[in-house]
Amino acid sequence: MEKEAMEGHVNVMLPQENLRSDLPNGGIVLGHDKEISTLQEEISALRSRQRHLNRRRREALGKLIDLKGSIRVFCRVRPSISTSNIKIKSPVTVEQENIAVRAVGIKKDSSVDRVFDQESTQDDVFHEVKPILRSALDGHNVCILAFGQTGTGKTYTMEGTSDNLGAVPRAIQELFSHAAQDTSSTYSFSISMLEVYMGSLRDLLAPRQQPLFRSIEGNTTCNLSILATTSGSVQVEGLTDVAVPDLKKANQWYCRGRRSRSTSGTNVNNVSSRSHCLTRITIRRCGGVTEQVSKLWLVDLGGSERLLKTGASGLTMDEGKAINLSLSALGDVIAALRRKRSHVPYRNSKLTQILSDSLGDGSKVVMVVHISPSKDDVGETICSLGFAKRARLIESSRELSEDLKMLKRKRLAELDKEICDAEQELGVLNEQIRSAERSVEERKKLSPSVCQALSDDKGSPRSILVAGHIDAVDSPQATERAKSRMAHHGSVPHFMSATVCSRQRHGAASHSVSKPRLTRSVNTYSSKPSGSQSFSHSASKAKSVALSSGEPRLKYLSVKSDQINVSSNSIDSTAASAPRPRPRESLVSRPVQRAPLHQHRRRMSCLT
Numbered sequence: 001m002e003k004e005a006m007e008g009h010v011n012v013m014l015p016q017e018n019l020r021s022d023l024p025n026g027g028i029v030l031g032h033d034k035e036i037s038t039l040q041e042e043i044s045a046l047r048s049r050q051r052h053l054n055r056r057r058r059e060a061l062g063k064l065i066d067l068k069g070s071i072r073v074f075c076r077v078r079p080s081i082s083t084s085n086i087k088i089k090s091p092v093t094v095e096q097e098n099i100a101v102r103a104v105g106i107k108k109d110s111s112v113d114r115v116f117d118q119e120s121t122q123d124d125v126f127h128e129v130k131p132i133l134r135s136a137l138d139g140h141n142v143c144i145l146a147f148g149q150t151g152t153g154k155t156y157t158m159e160g161t162s163d164n165l166g167a168v169p170r171a172i173q174e175l176f177s178h179a180a181q182d183t184s185s186t187y188s189f190s191i192s193m194l195e196v197y198m199g200s201l202r203d204l205l206a207p208r209q210q211p212l213f214r215s216i217e218g219n220t221t222c223n224l225s226i227l228a229t230t231s232g233s234v235q236v237e238g239l240t241d242v243a244v245p246d247l248k249k250a251n252q253w254y255c256r257g258r259r260s261r262s263t264s265g266t267n268v269n270n271v272s273s274r275s276h277c278l279t280r281i282t283i284r285r286c287g288g289v290t291e292q293v294s295k296l297w298l299v300d301l302g303g304s305e306r307l308l309k310t311g312a313s314g315l316t317m318d319e320g321k322a323i324n325l326s327l328s329a330l331g332d333v334i335a336a337l338r339r340k341r342s343h344v345p346y347r348n349s350k351l352t353q354i355l356s357d358s359l360g361d362g363s364k365v366v367m368v369v370h371i372s373p374s375k376d377d378v379g380e381t382i383c384s385l386g387f388a389k390r391a392r393l394i395e396s397s398r399e400l401s402e403d404l405k406m407l408k409r410k411r412l413a414e415l416d417k418e419i420c421d422a423e424q425e426l427g428v429l430n431e432q433i434r435s436a437e438r439s440v441e442e443r444k445k446l447s448p449s450v451c452q453a454l455s456d457d458k459g460s461p462r463s464i465l466v467a468g469h470i471d472a473v474d475s476p477q478a479t480e481r482a483k484s485r486m487a488h489h490g491s492v493p494h495f496m497s498a499t500v501c502s503r504q505r506h507g508a509a510s511h512s513v514s515k516p517r518l519t520r521s522v523n524t525y526s527s528k529p530s531g532s533q534s535f536s537h538s539a540s541k542a543k544s545v546a547l548s549s550g551e552p553r554l555k556y557l558s559v560k561s562d563q564i565n566v567s568s569n570s571i572d573s574t575a576a577s578a579p580r581p582r583p584r585e586s587l588v589s590r591p592v593q594r595a596p597l598h599q600h601r602r603r604m605s606c607l608t
């Protein structure tokens with residue numbers, strides 16, 4: 001089965017047809033359990049193909065990210081916010097991967113992996129960030145950092161606004177949407193948010209009574225400690241980690257964390273973030289027996305700032321100094337990683353300590369460096385671009401000849417297509433699997449309702465079950481058809497009238513046929529065929545009958561529909577002893593809940 005699936009053939013059988021051809025005398029009755037097992041075989045064939053495709057997609061994505069570089073550096077230029085009508089030429093000009101800064105005595109050219117110009121949208125940025133989220137879902141630790149001078153749009157890129165969502169809410173949305181589509185694994189997510197403020201850690205999702213740093217100067221009661229486990233992973237002791245079962249809850253917690261951030265007005269930004277804000281999404285992926293845990297860090301770094309320029313004083317100046325110190329520690333870590341040093345100075349700041357298991361080997365990093373287009377900010381822009389260059393050089397193979405660059409682009413396009421194709425096919429497979437699983441569930445539900453109907457026999461011990469019929473029995477047309485038949489034949493369908501035999505056995509006079517208890521199973525199965533996998537299950541005409549003796553155990557017997565003759569109370573006593581039309585299948589089921597009366601009626605009315 002696995003081999004077939006690997007080769008792209010998923011042999012999907014049509015249960016109804018298959019089962020009908022199995023029946024030696026007329027093919028009217030379906031084996032309920034056989035139908036389920038056929039579906040389950042189909043599901044396992046689809047899952048096998050799904051595993052294969054997932055593996056292929058993951059490998060291609062791994063190669064793509066390796067080729068692009070496990071640290072990708074983007075640059076986003078903030079739109080000009082000048083209020084004057086006079087258009088001042090910006091010293092910053094950009095191309096797709098290059099930024100040139102020209103000012104008096106300044107000529108600086110930089111390359112990054114992708115430049116987002118002033119007109120770029122949140123969508124453009126997220127499009128480039130998205131592939132790395134797949135890496136997080138595949139089990140890698142991932143870190144997305146927004147870096148730059150204060151007021152250049154880091155918070156805008158990460159948080160966005162209500163009508164222009166930023167990377168964090170979009171990433172959360174993407175994770176949930178992927179989890180809902182992927183039927184090969186189950187995912188669970190939890191969220192934590194913290195702030196690195198003046199060298200201390202503050203839990204942004206902690207219960208509200210926690211004092212705010214800015215309101216109580218020097219307060220360190222909220223300071224959390226960082227623990228490194230022997231496996232090298234990092235934990236923040238006591239940090240609130242909230243399980244988020246759905247997107248709505250995740251967004252609620254994220255908004256709550258955002259509201260708790262420390263901000264303050266500076267000359268440069270009215271709502272300047274006075275800290276680094278870190279959002280952590282912990283992803284638990286369970287595929288089969290193994291559970292993989294990975295972390296996605298979304299970091300809105302505090303703005304690098306010239307203290308004189310921001311006009312900061314007092315507490316705000318201290319905050320600025322603390323931000324600059326930890327950014328410089330982050331720069332040192334990046335430099336050490338670049339030089340492949342055995343010692344990386346993660347411990348020099350809380351920020352780098354927390355991120356230590358998500359910046360080094362095996363993890364994937366995207367850094368979005370923000371710059372201002374303004375002439376006044378040229379100094380800071382050059383500093384930020386210097387930082388970007390250092391981060392980029394962690395990947396030593398960055399500077400390639402034109403030929404190699406072309407080859408690289410070609411390979412990237414191939415891998416992109418491979419991923420795209422695999423994802424498309426996975427989408428179809430997921431839908432097919434879901435549909436088949438629904439069908440199995442529906443079939444499984446048949447037995448309980450039937451059992452209940454049979455066991456619930458106060459006054460009328462006779463029950464007959466026609467199970468396995470696959471038809472749109474709930475449709476108004478079907479109901480109408482059945483009603484007219486009933487009107488034509490009296491109060492019960494014609495095949496339900498007592499036979500001579502049964503009347504003889506039980507006395508027709510005393511056992512009226514006016515109210516036989518009858519339940520017809522309702523089941524539908526449909527799935528859109530797609531590609532080589534076809535899941536079209538036509539409505540089956542087959543029927544199976546279960547006769548109950550009123551005991552908790554129930555026997556399903558298969559008979560031809562034209563042999564279904566019910567005499568009011570004859571079934572119980574005769575089911576086990578009377579000669580039956582060659583039962584082909586029998587299984588034992590347990591009675592469960594009572595099916596609602598209206599259901600019985602509807603189902604009965606739909607019988608032909």
Ligand SMILES: Nc1ncnc2c1ncn2[C@@H]1O[C@H](COP(=O)(O)OP(=O)(O)OP(=O)(O)O)[C@@H](O)[C@H]1O
Pocket residue numbers: 077078079148149150151152153154155156157269271272273274301302303304370
């Ligand atoms: N790409 C953009 N499009 C539209 N508005 C933007 C963009 N980038 C930034 N802004 C606006 O510029 C202002 C400053 O941006 P933001 O607060 O995101 O900067 P910041 O880098 O986070 O600053 P700080 O480091 O001080 O917190 C905000 O009003 C924001 O809406």
